[in-house]
Amino acid sequence: GSGSVAGPVEAVVEAVVGPVVRVAVVGLGRVARHVHLPLLAKLDKHFEVTAVCDAQHGYAADVARRMRVPGSGVFTDVRSLFGCGEFDAVLLLTSGSHAALAAEALKRGYPVFCEKPLAHTLDEAALVQQAGDRLMLGYMKQYDPVVTEALGSVDLGAIRHVDVSVLHPPERFPQIDWTPAPASGSASPAEHVGPRVHWEYRAVLDSVCHDLALIRLLDSGVGVDVDAAYSWGARDGESGSLEFSGPLSHGGRYSVRWHYLPDYPEYEERVCVHTEGGTYDLAFGNPYFFGPDSGFERELLAFHSFVTAGTPPLSGVAEGTADIRTGMLVLDALGKSG
Known part of the structure; x- marks a missing residue:
């Protein structure tokens, strides 16, 4: 719908x-x-x-x-x-x-x-x-204000394609010295070989999971199916480039391209949602450099609502399990591609 x-x-x-x-x-x-x-x-x-x-x-x-x-x-x-x-x-x-x-x-x-x-x-x-x-x-991108704003306008039935691109250099953390506020008031291959053997599987569970969460929001479902996958460029024990794609439940498709780039200057992530009436372009930089009202902050407020009022989170055990299945489907598709 x-x-x-x-x-x-x-x-x-x-x-x-x-x-x-x-x-x-x-x-x-x-x-x-x-x-x-x-x-x-x-x-x-x-x-x-x-x-x-x-x-x-x-x-x-x-x-x-x-x-x-x-x-x-x-x-x-x-x-x-x-x-x-x-x-x-x-x-x-x-x-x-x-x-x-x-x-x-x-x-x-x-x-x-x-x-x-x-x-x-x-x-x-x-x-x-x-x-x-x-x-x-803790899939914080689901709660990012940029995502919330875009999703308010997207017609799910009109999505033609969700295009994800991630450029992932080694993690760089901000050098900050935080001080707390004053106290107030007082049978897939993956099942057998294990995740540490395939960097592609780790990439799905450790990084692409955030993008799978966004695809689920756009697709109104839990599982993300995979019908094609390719990987290349891995060397010296490091990850390389991973590409996989599949159908959306309402007739569109998605594609994910994830690149580990050891010498790339800065993390970049872009999610383009192409609809019959226009394109929504969501861009993300290094997630560890963030301002007020960030996805990280909003997800903690969502956790507070979850604990105190029972408000269901956007991702829980079912979604985490679905990401494992998607990782397995990626490995299966990689095996079929060569």
């Missing part, structure tokens, strides 16, 4: 008036320290960090000092953290598969914000599904 999708996007980013959500942050690496922790400090009317956990005690102690987390809320072991109970929700910001930690948190009754990827295999994803569905995936 036709119609825009702005309504659902706007609904999940509205900051509801409700209690401050106490959060435990698991994984305190670069993304946590450059993105999520500064935003949690900024959003102190909505969140309070009451526990932090990282295998490196120095990371946990430093973050605890900055976020004014008491010593009793500092952990280097997740099992001990989950036994603490001094928080309402969990942010999983570790690298790699999040399946085991997500399943454990869900079994203990905690809502979970989970960075990508949800898992590396369908079996792992099934374990998360069995543990519960109160999980939101």
Whole structure:
């Protein structure tokens, strides 16, 4: 059918008036320290960090000092953290598969914000599904204001083609020294060989997943099918170029071109939505350089609404599982192409 999708996007980013959500942050690496922790400090009317956990005690102690987390809320072991109970929700910001930690948190009754990827295999994803569905995936581009504005005008039934292009140099993080705000008031090949063997599979789960999330918004579905895929240019243990494409449910098509470019000056991403009446051109730069009202900030507000009001997130366990299937379909198509 036709119609825009702005309504659902706007609904999940509205900051509801409700209690401050106490959060435990698991994984305190670069993304946590450059993105999520500064935003949690900024959003102190909505969140309070009451526990932090990282295998490196120095990371946990430093973050605890900055976020004014008491010593009793500092952990280097997740099992001990989950036994603490001094928080309402969990942010999983570790690298790699999040399946085991997500399943454990869900079994203990905690809502979970989970960075990508949800898992590396369908079996792992099934374990998360069995543990519960109160999980939101951190696909921040879904919440980007540029996306919200464009989706308010797109006629889904008139989409002819969604064209995605990603130029991905090595990750470069901003050099920032953040200070928290003052305290206020108190049987696919992938199933057998594993994801580490194929860089194409990792590219889908670690990067292209954000674009798959946008394609889902435009296609009003969960799964993204694949009928052709090619890869080239990989060398010296590095990723190369990946291209894959497939049908949209309403008759259009999508294509994704993802290039790892070791010497490229800066990250670039463009999503062009070609409709019968015009083209919507969405451009994204380095996601770690962002201003106010960013996709990162809006997704945290959506998580607050999820925890306090039960507002469904745009991506959860089902969508994370669908991305694994898409990655497998990419590998299958690559096998058929040569």
